[in-house]
Amino acid sequence: MHDIARLANVSTPTVSRVLNGSSLVTAETRDRVLEVAKTHGYAVNRNAQKLRNARTNTIAVMLDFGSHRHGAIGDPFIFELLAGVSEALSIRDQDLLLSPPGLQSARDFRDFFRARGADGFIVLGQGTRDDMLRTLARESIPLVVWGAVAPDAPYCAVGSDNLEGGTLAGRHFLARQRKRWLFIGDTRHEELRLRYEGLRLAAKDREDVTIDLLPIASMAFTATAQAVTAHLDTVDRPDAVFAFSDTAAMAALGAFRASGLCAPGDLSLVGYNNIPPAAHFSPAITTIDQKTDLAGALLVEKLMQQIDGGRPTSVVLPTDIVVRET
Structure with missing residues (x-):
């Protein structure tokens, strides 16, 4: 900056103000300093600048x-x-x-x-x-x-509002007279626990509704599909599924289809997040939308x-x- 100041015939603080975008410098002076800096290949070292400031930005x-x-x-x-x-x-x-x-x-x-x-x-x-x-x-x-x-x-x-999201999914299942519900998700995650609790809340007065929990330690697509496939081999097949995400819902649909079950005929399915692919998947996925x-x-x-x-x-x-x- 000392060299730029000398070549532009200004003080070093003026060069600093120009390079930091200060409004205290006239347009003429700013243009002259910037032209000299450009001509001689000078650029601000942002890391050094951060060390001088109270913040790293x-x-x-x-x-x-x-x-x-x-x-x-x-x-x-x-x-x-x-x-x-x-x-x-x-x-x-x-x-x-x-x-x-x-x-x-x-x-x-x-x-x-x-x-x-x-x-x-x-x-x-x-x-x-x-x-x-x-x-x-x-x-x-x-x-x-x-x-x-x-x-x-x-x-x-x-x-x-994860609790409300789960409740909305449960009400959707009740409106379609579904009785055997399955929640897919790891309830050690507070977000997913609240979604599960919301689902249970929707069915709290319904003795004819059962809710199973399929915990999945990994949120990966393949891990979800494999877990759903294994689950279908050991228990009564659900007629309603609430998945922790739209991606998980897509993985579950593939596992259900391989077992001869299709939505919406054999089961109702609700995902979560409303990612853009959910609307274009086949079948298009009912989901809980977040802002x-x-x-x-x-x-x-x-x-x-x-x-x-x-x-x-x-x-x-x-x-x-x-x-x-x-």
């Missing part, structure tokens, strides 16, 4: 790799969320650091934050990490989570409030059922 976005077989996430819903977060961060001129390696424990997160690896964390999916997230929140590490909203959770969360178009912006807004010293509240987004062929 970097947000770490953490995916729940642990809930997927071999750490491979294939559910389009996660990438819809990620796209929304990425767009909201870019509007705020924040860098996105995607799932930096080695962050497995609360201590790892804490050390990464204190080493100024990022200004805060957006966690897409609680998975089975609720205890760790609570620990981080109690240590005042900026953190926002996409997932279930619990009244006693010390961290800020944004998520859909993912709002989620990314909300997650970023809540985190930035924390980084600025605020105490943002959690948000429960509305859910609705989208009835299609299944």
Whole structure:
């Protein structure tokens, strides 16, 4: 910057102001400094700039790799969320650091934050990490989570009304006079537990309805299909199925079809998330819709409030059922 200042016949602080977009510099001076910088190949070292500032202007976005077989996430819903977060961060001129390696424990997160690896964390999916997230929140590490909203959770969360989503699925089954229901999902995940509880709530006064639970440790497509196939070989076949995601619903449909069962004739099926392929699958999947178009912006807004010293509240987004062929 000293060289640019000398060549442009201005002070070094003026060069700094120009390169940082300050409005305190005249247009004529700004153009002259930028032209000199361009001619001599000067560019701002962003990493050095971050070291001088109180913030890194970097947000770490953490995916729940642990809930997927071999750490491979294939559910389009996660990438819809990620796209929304990425767009909201870019509007705020924040860098996105995607799932930096080695962050497995609360201590790892804490050390990464204190080493100024990022200004805060957006966690897409609680998975089975609720205890760790609570620990981080109690240590005042900026953190926002996409997932279930619990009244006693010390961290800020944004998520859909999972209990209502399950209830809507149950009412859908009752309207079609289905009696043997199956919920597919790992209820160790708070989001999925609430969906299961909502399903049970819809049938609480119905003695003629039975609800089975098929827990699946991995959210991967193939693992879900294999689990459903094995389940069909050991129990009475269901006439209604509520899957933890649309991707899981697609996997289940394939397993049912191989066993000679088809929706909607033999069974009713409801997925979750309303990903775009659900409407074009054959048959088109009835699903619970989440307002993912709002989620990314909300997650970023809540985190930035924390980084600025605020105490943002959690948000429960509305859910609705989208009835299609299944």
